[in-house]
Amino acid sequence: MDSKEIDKLVNEIGGVIALYSCQDKPIKDITRLINAKRLLVGYSFRFSEVVGYALGEYNKGYNFRKRNTAESKLIFMKDGDTASKAELKSELKAYKFRVDEGESEALYRKVKSYFDTMRDAITSITQDISILRKEYEDSRIHN
DSSP, X not given: XXXXXXXXXXXXXXXXXXXXXXXXXXXXXXXXXXXXXXXXXXXXXXXXXXHHHHHHHHHHHHHHHHHHHHHHHHXXXXXXXXXXXXHHHHHXXXXXXXXXXXXXXXXXXHHHHHHHHHHHHHHHHHHHHHHHHHHHHHHHHHO
């Protein structure tokens, strides 16, 4: 999934959440809430794949940088550098890898945050549905 697809998915999810969280007109229609929940559950499945992919890319970058740094450190130590000097040189050499790893980490944290927000919205909608069902049942009993 590329960044355009992720942005499109985020916009679609944002639209559902914005409609649900509108403060001007709280949704009292249980059917609309159920439909919103179904949409978000479908999106959450697709989005969980994005979260997994982003975490995988972050882990690959982290592992690559750590392996490269360790190999560089060994080479510098074989060439006669002290351990601390070899570590500094290898960290400087791995700077580009750290930048790439940081970008992967930022993407992971971004999509994970969206996923958590979506999960929270699903939980909130589920609670609202339960409340509306209870209110409906109470109104039928008392009328």
